[in-house]
Amino acid sequence: PDPRRTRIRLAVIEGDGIGKEVVPQGLRALRAALEPAGVSVETTDFDLGAGRWHRTGETLTEDDMQRLAEHDAILLGAVGDPEVPSGVLERGLLLKLRFGFDHYVNLRPTRLVPGVASPLADPGEVDFLVVREGTEGPYVGNGGSMRTGTELEVATEVSLNTAVGVDRVVRYAFEQAQRRRRRLTLVHKHNVLVHAGKLWSRVVDQVGREFPEVTVDYAHIDAATIYLVNDPGRFDVIVTDNLFGDILTDLAAAIGGGIGLAASGNINPTGEFPSMFEPVHGSAPDIAGQGIADPTATVSSVALLLDHLGHEQAAATVRAAVEADLAARGELGTRSTTEIGDALVAAISGH
């Protein structure tokens, strides 16, 4: 990513439900943040998600993938509605993008901004980053069933883990820890999932030798959920596999003020493929169409996008705007999607 680039080609997947409402606010924030640097954003809309599937039966074609690949990054809102069978869009669209574009880092920060309500009675300082592996583990789709639908059915799910895949994401996590509070926690379940667990532990040990300033510890996934509610301040960077990361980051989002605030980046650090930025929340059919969805998670995902493309100043501006807005929420009352977007854009633009 070249910070001097004056034009960003952004693929936009609004998707379904509130995805269509929050993404426009994310785009406004993105443009406002890049204006001082004279960088323009050229968007291409991709019609992907439940809507397209209902109309055409397509989830994500080879042609879509090729056209998406021509962009510098992807901004995704949310996909899905209750009428699409479970797994169709997850496997055929979301995971196809993550796997197809080798998004091996799934980056999910949690920071509880003072003033934001947490479900915890005494959260303390909460500011950590989950580096979730994005292309391996139980998510690979390897498994099947026999005697399917009968009383004798056997169904399997296979978690695949490679040293190459673990090494690259662990390395990324150490680099993040080095730039933060220099504390890395591996989360796994190596006392039960011994083969994958040994691989993860070995790689963390080995890569850790290259980062002597980073303190490393380990927590089983079950214990990690306890720490998240009893002592979230202990965490700086967590590195973990795809499934454990999925679970931990939803819990983390809840603790950090709710899933409506949680940002994520599906990152291909090599730059070979476009990285994809999306709020952690879903399409929320229950509140869709009412203009009340909180665009904050999308705007924070835009900050991750800006970081990834080398616009760190702009990213910091967006983050500061979000934090100021969150800190003031107690006094602001209920606002619409657009009102929150307006406030964030104003703060980003400095007026």
Place this chain on the structure above:
Amino acid sequence: PDPRRTRIRLAVIEGDGIGKEVVPQGLRALRAALEPAGVSVETTDFDLGAGRWHRTGETLTEDDMQRLAEHDAILLGAVGDPEVPSGVLERGLLLKLRFGFDHYVNLRPTRLVPGVASPLADPGEVDFLVVREGTEGPYVGNGGSMRTGTELEVATEVSLNTAVGVDRVVRYAFEQAQRRRRRLTLVHKHNVLVHAGKLWSRVVDQVGREFPEVTVDYAHIDAATIYLVNDPGRFDVIVTDNLFGDILTDLAAAIGGGIGLAASGNINPTGEFPSMFEPVHGSAPDIAGQGIADPTATVSSVALLLDHLGHEQAAATVRAAVEADLAARGELGTRSTTEIGDALVAAISGH
């Protein structure tokens, strides 16, 4: 189990660390609770755990298994110490017992007693039961690695799920729900783990037809962790697989006042093998030997044991004693393991 039986043959595995401190209190509570019914408890101590492994290299022999099998039930404290390599006692002892004695129901209740501190700011009424599958899923130990220790290592973990195995635990969960608030939640990740997920969903649908009074819903494991911190009162009975159950029940324990209070039963409902009751906590080497471990989780596990053996009245007495003790904790200050045991035994004996 015959409630008129006047003698219970109990296998006792104190194990390591605080296991040795809490189990004696559990036994006192058990005997006190059974006294009014004139039932005696005959114990056999089994020397199992880290201590034995360090001395002999043995975890659990065939002979141990055969002798354990001659008992009506097993009471286990906790096993493990930091010097035993990860997985040795888990696979060679704890899981060997659960799998060998076909403990297909892993029963873990959570009830937040008014007066007990929860990490949640506003927990509301928390009273639910997790029915965790105990003999299948990612816990089966099926997996391996190749090019082990090299840069090209591939490691796998296979989750095995059978209709027979899912059916029996789901059926058990429905029976529990029928006797409680008639609400069952399946927790899985069927949008990603589609093969196992379809099997679980299908079985829940099918068995559910036999329980028309039970309302069934579903939550992905990631969303379930959010519900546990934002709205734990929504749950009555949760049924889930071995790994998801491991994660959810540690989080549940934290929310319910801490892992020091969480009880569990590893149950073989057919009675073919002895069921095993154990606190959810571990051997806690950091506080072992100081006489300060809380025996409450063990005493509550004794209540599950009594239920299982048909002594429901005695179980209710134990539970009432625990709840009264917990409710009074605010005023009681710090107490030793024995002091808590004394208080519980006194309450059980009614003086």
